[in-house]
Amino acid sequence: xxxxxxxxxxxxxxxxxxxxxxxxxxxxxxxxxxxxxxxxxxxxxxxxxxxxxxxxxxxxxxxxxxxxxxxxxxxxxxxxxxxxxxxxxxxxxxxxxxxxxxxxxxxxxxxxxxxxxxxxxxxxxxxxxxxxxxxxxxxxxxxxxxxxxxxxxxxxxxxxxxxxxxxxxxxxxxxxxxxxxxxxxxxxxxxxxxxxxxxxxxxxxxxxxxxxxxxxxxxxxxxxxxxxxxxxxxxxxxxxxxxxxxx
Numbered sequence: 101x102x103x104x105x106x107x108x109x110x111x112x113x114x115x116x117x118x119x120x121x122x123x124x125x126x127x128x129x130x131x132x133x134x135x136x137x138x139x140x141x142x143x144x145x146x147x148x149x150x151x152x153x154x155x156x157x158x159x160x161x162x163x164x165x166x167x168x169x170x171x172x173x174x175x176x177x178x179x180x181x182x183x184x185x186x187x188x189x190x191x192x193x194x195x196x197x198x199x200x201x202x203x204x205x206x207x208x209x210x211x212x213x214x215x216x217x218x219x220x221x222x223x224x225x226x227x228x229x230x231x232x233x234x235x236x237x238x239x240x241x242x243x244x245x246x247x248x249x250x251x252x253x254x255x256x257x258x259x260x261x262x263x264x265x266x267x268x269x270x271x272x273x274x275x276x277x278x279x280x281x282x283x284x285x286x287x288x289x290x291x292x293x294x295x296x297x298x299x300x301x302x303x304x305x306x307x308x309x310x311x312x313x314x315x316x317x318x319x320x321x322x323x324x325x326x327x328x329x330x331x332x333x334x335x336x337x338x339x340x341x342x343x344x345x346x347x
Contacts, residue, residue: 107231108229108230108231108234109183109204111229112182112183112184112187112229113183113184113185114186115186116186117184117186117187118163118164118184118186118187118189118190119186121163121164121187122164122190124312125166127312127313128309128312128313129305129309129312129313129314129321130257130305130312130339132314132318132321132322133304133305133325133339134166136322136325137304137325138255138304138339138341139170141302141341142167142170142222142253142341143170143173143174145253145343146170146171146174146175146220146222146253147174149219149220149251150174150175150220153219154175154219154220154250154251155175155176155177155219156175156177156179156216156217156218156219156220157171157172157174157175157177157178157179157218157219157220157221157222158178158179158180158181158218158220158221158222158245159171159178159179159180159181159221159222159223160180160181160221160222160223160226160238160242161181161182161183161223161224161225161226161238162180162181162182162187162188162191162200163182163184163187163190163191163225164187164190164191164194165180165190165191165192165193165194165195165198166194167222167224168180168191168194168195168198168222169194169195171220171222172195172197172198175220178195178197178198178199179198179199179200179201179218180195180198180199180200180201181200181201181202181203181205182200182201182202182203183202183203183204184202185202188200188202205238205241206234206237206238206241217245217246217247217250218245218246218247218250219246219247219250219251220250220251220252220253221242221246221250221251221252221253222252222253222254223238223242223252223253223254223255224254224255224257225255225257226238226254227254227255227256227258227282227287227290228256228257228258228280228281228282229280231280235290236290236293236294239290239291239293239294239295239296240294240295242294243294243295243296243346243347246346247346248346248347249345249346250345250346251343251344251345251346252291252296252343252344252345252346253341253342253343253344254291254341254342254344255339255340255341255342256282256284256287256339256340256342257305257338257339257340258280258281258282258338259281259282259283259284259303259337259338259339259340260281260282260283260286261283261284261335261336262303262305262306262336262337262338263306263307263308263336263338264305264308264309264338265281265338267308284301284335284340287340287342288342291342291344295346295347296344296345296346296347297344297345297347298342298343298344299343299344299345300342300343301340301341301342301343302334302337302340302341303333303334303335303336303337303338303339303340303341304325304329304334304337304338304339304340304341305325305337305338305339306325306328306329306333306334306336306337306338307321307324307325307328
């Protein structure tokens with residue numbers, strides 16, 4: 101599968117990628133999970149990291165700035181890195197005060213070297229979208245540019261242990277990008293190999309969607325998601341949010 105994957109660089113540097121992403125995200129179940137669950141959790145966790153002394157914050161693969169906006173409200177020194185100029189144009193409108201860099205760090209990190217090291221990094225919607233060798237290369241780059249003991253918050257929105265993951269693994273007719281999934285253990289091992297120690301995790305998007313949209317409607321799907329979490333079904337979430345620390 102690795103050889104047949106479309107390049108992350110190629111797919112994310114198309115001029116239309118930012119507008120397409122923004123329009124699709126708003127309609128999908130991902131938007132509901134972000135608004136109702138992940139965003140408030142992330143805000144609280146970043147504040148806790150900040151209260152423990154972290155100062156310099158980076159959102160890697162910041163895209164259109166959705167995660168970066170949350171981080172900027174917590175950290176005075178907030179930066180974003182992405183390879184897409186069109187994505188960064190959206191991010192600039194969303195978080196005008198943040199320092200944004202257009203960099204392909206595994207090929208040229210000269211611009212990032214000027215920034216020094218970070219105390220807290222977020223990286224969302226990258227692991228599943230990137231080919232395996234790029235995943236590890238980026239994580240190792242982050243480890244080199246984070247202070248010892250710094251916190252990494254990363255998500256895997258393609259958990260093989262979820263209902264969606266199970267279906268996608270069986271759906272041989274889907275393009276390889278749609279089946280570029282990681283199990284929870286594979287994600288943990290990847291982080292360990294790159295120099296991180298996993299501290300905690302949680303799972304969201306437990307219920308399946310209908311063509312990417314909430315099959316029960318937004319209000320009822322949010323209620324049902326909370327009910328599933330109370331039943332202890334987070335491990336079956338299609339999206340895993342993981343907190344790791346730089347060793």
